[in-house]
Amino acid sequence: MSDVLEVVPYDASWPRMFSAERDRIAAALGAVALRIDHNGSTSVPGLAAKPIIDIQVSVARLHPMDTYTPGLVRLGYLHVPHADDAFCPFFHRPPAWPHTHHVHVVQAGGDEERRTLAFRGYLREHPDVARDYADLKHRLAPQYAATEFAARQAYADAKTTFITAIIERAFAEGYPRES
Numbered sequence: 001m002s003d004v005l006e007v008v009p010y011d012a013s014w015p016r017m018f019s020a021e022r023d024r025i026a027a028a029l030g031a032v033a034l035r036i037d038h039n040g041s042t043s044v045p046g047l048a049a050k051p052i053i054d055i056q057v058s059v060a061r062l063h064p065m066d067t068y069t070p071g072l073v074r075l076g077y078l079h080v081p082h083a084d085d086a087f088c089p090f091f092h093r094p095p096a097w098p099h100t101h102h103v104h105v106v107q108a109g110g111d112e113e114r115r116t117l118a119f120r121g122y123l124r125e126h127p128d129v130a131r132d133y134a135d136l137k138h139r140l141a142p143q144y145a146a147t148e149f150a151a152r153q154a155y156a157d158a159k160t161t162f163i164t165a166i167i168e169r170a171f172a173e174g175y176p177r178e179s
Helices: 014-032 070-074 110-125 128-143 151-156 159-174
Strands: 035-039 051-060 090-093 103-105
Touching: 014 035, 014 051, 014 070, 035 110, 070 159, 103 110, 110 128, 110 159, 128 151, 128 159, 151 159
Parallel strands: 051 103
Antiparallel strands: 035 051, 090 103
């Protein structure tokens, strides 16, 4: 395991890994999970990524969190308390680094759900933008420690300007296009 974050070439097994985990989450959460989406870089065919499957679970109400947290915990996920809990509670498994899966819980139909779906859709339909994003990630990742939460957060923060610009472009062009 490397000491710094690693961005690896696209792996064709990522969609299957998502599907298997989606089914586990759907069984654990039942009707609470209104929608379960593969998001993040591993959801964009051909895009280099950290080898972590990002999953967005849309629920009717984010709070109280005990409507979905126990089910995720039973599947081996750890909740990471953060200010973002107000709009996107975050869970990962396994509890220690390296993680294999991240779960982001969002309100169905809410701003965070729409932002994520718009970004994903735009990257899927614009390979040139996806390449630019991959280039950015390849430049940034070696600068950040893999095992430190603060460093992983700083890496995410360093991508914010790019991501925000693409989301704004995506919204202007009518994304997200799926319901």
